[in-house]
Amino acid sequence: MTITCHIRYVIDPFQRDAFEAYAQAWLSIIPACGGDLLGYWLPHEGTNDVAHALISFDSLAAYEAYRARLRADPAGAANFALAQAQRFILREQRTFLTPVTA
Numbered sequence: 001m002t003i004t005c006h007i008r009y010v011i012d013p014f015q016r017d018a019f020e021a022y023a024q025a026w027l028s029i030i031p032a033c034g035g036d037l038l039g040y041w042l043p044h045e046g047t048n049d050v051a052h053a054l055i056s057f058d059s060l061a062a063y064e065a066y067r068a069r070l071r072a073d074p075a076g077a078a079n080f081a082l083a084q085a086q087r088f089i090l091r092e093q094r095t096f097l098t099p100v101t102a
Helices: 013-032 060-072 074-086
Strands: 003-011 036-041 050-057 089-097
Touching (some): 003 060, 013 036, 013 050, 050 060, 060 074
Antiparallel strands (some): 003 050, 003 089
């Protein structure tokens, strides 16, 4: 069963460029650690402080293994540290989804 992790970010709208650089860095890190990155999205119109990411996994166990690899990955750790230092992410929410249609 495939699961998709939906991450909803509340970002500092005045640091949109910093969040975009953060998201760009994940484009190579996430697949290297075992996630199937579907993408990151920034606000275009309307609400200016909410961004999204979607990452799929074969199972919840595969997600847990990915999280362990991500924490041990030097590039992943550096990207997490950048977000903490610059404080452009104000809040994250994770929801795990399963597809209704194939």
